[in-house]
Amino acid sequence: NAGVTQTPKFQVLKTGQSMTLQCAQDMNHNSMYWYRQDPGMGLRLIYYSASEGTTDKGEVPNGYNVSRLNKREFSLRLESAAPSQTSVYFCASSQRDREWEKLFFGSGTQLSVL
Amino acid sequence: RKEVEQDPGPFNVPEGATVAFNCTYSNSASQSFFWYRQDCRKEPKLLMSVYSSGNEDGRFTAQLNRASQYISLLIRDSKLSDSATYLCVVRGDYKLSFGAGTTVTVRA
Numbered sequence: 001n002a003g004v005t006q007t008p009k010f011q012v013l014k015t016g017q018s019m020t021l022q023c024a025q026d027m028n029h030n031s032m033y034w035y036r037q038d039p040g041m042g043l044r045l046i047y048y049s050a051s052e053g054t055t056d057k058g059e060v061p062n063g064y065n066v067s068r069l070n071k072r073e074f075s076l077r078l079e080s081a082a083p084s085q086t087s088v089y090f091c092a093s094s095q096r097d098r099e100w101e102k103l104f105f106g107s108g109t110q111l112s113v114l
Numbered sequence: 115r116k117e118v119e120q121d122p123g124p125f126n127v128p129e130g131a132t133v134a135f136n137c138t139y140s141n142s143a144s145q146s147f148f149w150y151r152q153d154c155r156k157e158p159k160l161l162m163s164v165y166s167s168g169n170e171d172g173r174f175t176a177q178l179n180r181a182s183q184y185i186s187l188l189i190r191d192s193k194l195s196d197s198a199t200y201l202c203v204v205r206g207d208y209k210l211s212f213g214a215g216t217t218v219t220v221r222a
Contacts, residue, residue, distance in 0.1 A: 042118060042201070042212030043158070090157055101146055101205050105157035 002026050006091045006106035013081045013113045021076040021109050023091030031094045032074035033058075033103065034066060036087040043090065049074055081113045115140055118204050120213035127192050127220055134188040135216045137202030146205035147178055147185045151198045152215065158201055161187075192220045 006023045013019055025032065030051045035043040045058030049068040063085060065077045074093075078085060088110050092103040120137045127133045139147075147164035162169065164176040164185050175188040185204075189196055197220045202213035 040122070040214055042116075042214045044212075045210070101148060101203070101210055102160050102163075103158075103210075105159070107157050108155075 004091055004093055004104050004106040006089075006109055008109060009107065011109060011111050013078075013111065015082060015113060017081050018077065018079050019081065019111075020078075021089055021091070021111075022073070023075060023106055024073045025091075025093040025104070026072065027093060027104065028071070029093035029095055029104070030071070031100055032068065033092040033094075034064070034074070034076045035090045035092060036060065037090060037108075038087050046076065046089075081111075083113045085111065086113045087111060116213075117141060117206075117211040118202055118213040120200075120202050120216045122214060122216060124217040124219050127218070129192055129194060129220055129222055131192050131220075132188065132190050133192055133218055134186060135200070135218075136184050136186045137204075137213050137216075138182075138184045139202075139204045139211070140183070141204070141206050141211075142180075142183060144183075144204045144206055147176075148203040148205075149174075149176060149185075149187050150201040150203055150212075152201055153198050161200070189218070192218075194220050194222060196220050 004025045033048040034046040047066040049055045052071045091106040094100045149161040150158040151161040152158040168177045173190045177186045199215040199217045201215045
């Protein structure tokens with residue numbers, strides 16, 4: 001059971017470079033999320049997608065874009081990376097209605113922006 | 115003020131000991147509460163939901179105090195494998211707020 005798979009696991013960028021983080025889930029979940037985790041802070045929601053074809057901003061969307069490619073895949077793009085985007089990024093999925101708070105996370109991407 | 119606050123610890127306890135820690139939340143309208151566990155450099159995983167009447171899952175006991183707006187987690191008979199960071203998660207209206215986590219280290 002793969003669950004939630006995200007790539008890459010590690011990435012180093014220079015300021016101004018762009019990149020896309022990929023995420024796929026095989027649990028037939030409707031909702032998908034992108035979070036970032038910084039030291040001393042709780043996970044913060046960047047963007048989420050309640051269902052295929054919809055996306056919405058979370059708490060910290062600035063500097064990011066997302067695409068819900070299909071029910072399985074939800075990508076996060078940094079168009080022009082900044083040092084403030086150095087963080088660990090987690091993709092997650094959940095059922096849409098019942099127990100949507102029970103998230104299944106990918107293994108994370110450690111991103112450093114120099 | 116943060117929506118969810120936790121004592122970061124670390125709580126260093128010997129094997130077999132009991133350890134307990136709290137999490138406070140600011141939104142009195144919060145609806146659901148959870149504990150997630152996060153191992154070092156790994157993804158968070160749901161440990162247990164927290165019910166109004168309190169609930170147990172093996173050696174883990176979760177309590178909710180709505181009047182004082184906090185939840186707690188107690189771990190009995192600690193194992194080395196319990197070493198992790200425990201994240202408090204609070205649900206508001208279609209939003210989850212995560213605490214920064216409490217680190218527990220169980221030593222042999």
